[in-house]
Amino acid sequence: MIRAAIPGLPKIVLHHPVLSVTAGDEFMEAYHKAKRGELEAPYVVLYEGSVADESIAGRLGGYWSAMGMEYSDDGLHKPIPTAHWLRDLAPSAAAVIAVGTCATWGGIPAAAGNVTNSMSVMDFLGEDYLSALGLPPINIPGCAPVGDNLTETIAAVLMFLVGLGPLPEFDGLGRPAWLFRDTVHRGCVRAGNYEEGVFAKNYGDPECLVELGCWGPVVQCNMVSRGALGHNGGCMNTGGICIGCTMPGFPDAFAPFYKSPPGTIVSGMASRTVGSFIRPLRRLTQGKTNWTARWKENENVPSGWGHQKQGVVEKISGFFYNKLQHSGTKFSPNSKTQKKLQESGHSFLKSDSKTKQPEEVA
Ligand code: SF4
Ligand code: SF4
Known part of the structure; x- marks a missing residue:
């Protein structure tokens, strides 16, 4: 900006007690x-x-x-x-x-x-x-x-x-x-933990910091999504709680710092309750999506890193999940439409078609 590198901006002369070269x-x-x-x-x-x-x-x-x-x-x-x-x-x-x-x-x-x-x-x-x-x-x-x-x-x-x-x-x-329209919470990298009711107990824990005193859900600030400097850093990104420093009520409205806000009693309990249902369901879906089509067909994951198996619960829930996921569409994996399209593709490849391999052409 000072070097007038932004098109349309007028020339700026900065008079700053620290940054100016004169004194x-x-x-x-x-x-x-x-x-x-x-x-x-x-x-x-x-x-x-x-x-x-x-x-x-x-x-x-x-x-x-x-x-x-x-x-x-x-x-x-x-x-x-x-x-x-x-x-x-x-x-x-x-x-x-x-x-x-x-x-x-x-x-x-x-x-x-x-x-x-x-x-x-x-x-x-x-x-x-x-x-x-x-x-x-x-x-x-x-x-x-x-x-x-x-x-x-x-x-x-x-x-x-x-x-x-x-x-x-x-x-x-x-x-x-x-x-300053949005709250810190909406852009927070830990918001998913809050939604699932998983909260940090100690500083350094990776979960939501609300029970350690974070006021992010009510504070208008873009620190976490924007980053402190050059899109890097920012309070929760680096493990800090929000103490509401952008708000007119700061600091009194947020004191004592490092004590969980009273509203957490209600919202935290609600998140915990909902999260206790949602988390296991998401884990099931996540497990299902960690399998390729080939591994599913072979019922085996050729990984030397760990024993990957689908139990009865995973298989049954996966079956019903697939039914729901694919209902109302003709183009889901293994649907009749998809199989028909694949069959025509396979028969084309098997047929004595005009397509020649490169060496045959040569
Ligand atoms: S750490 Fe603070 S801002 Fe981030 S999700 Fe938890 S309560 Fe919201
Ligand atoms: S402590 Fe201040 S800078 Fe950090 S997220 Fe809260 S309001 Fe933004």
Whole structure:
């Protein structure tokens, strides 16, 4: 994106305190120009971290978070709080994008007890805030957010801002709707275990983690299906439970972490009950599908790895399963239609046909 490799995207200049090659006053120059309205280019504000109440720190003679210096005529200088940058730059910005759960909802600094009176970007800017191009704050939550969610949203918004794409769909809380519509659970690699009522008892177990404290069934996040970085990793993919870090209620609504959510009592019991019927039935079907047509005919699997046999139960259940599976179709294996077609094929091969073997032709 920064190298302008995506067709249609405008050229982007990233001013980031960690990633920019410039530092000090030279780095801050673009910010001051934007504040004075002299940048001569549209800009987008990406804000990370919650917005702490600088009046509290100011009373104590300090600041919570600052970037750049303000010089006064008497030669003194003082740090400029990042909250002031947000206040000054947001009105003329093409868009304001809050990145990460602290910026989007307040996060851990704004949890119960909140001594710094921290708040989210949308709380700070207020309900009536609209950017210069008419957008409320855009929220990309996550602690840390999925990197691809950020770049994809920025790209979609920039496409809209230059008139090359529609306004991306955002939900009522300003989240990119296509990224935060589904729950973690729906995309989880362990969801099949949940459905069959098989739950992990210890960390490191491969089954569903709900009884170890996973909140995935109610949390809107695409971490597991998208991967943490470059489509790799992601909480449950690597054995971690979901603690709801993308949600506005995080962390209080999910505490204490590592205690199973109360809803698990009902849903877990339901899954266990259904699963106790479903699992044995699926094992039977699975056993049946592990046989080739030849092995079935010979009633033997020529494998040196283990003794593979079909017992009476498997044979009887397989018989009825096949009946159900093939009912209503003429083209199932060993049906009359299939046998007729095979017979004509066999007789064609056996006949003294015009088809010659390659050596005969030569
Ligand atoms: S580990 Fe969590 S997200 Fe995955 S299936 Fe279990 S409850 Fe759902
Ligand atoms: S899966 Fe849960 S803990 Fe992991 S990033 Fe998503 S919301 Fe946060």
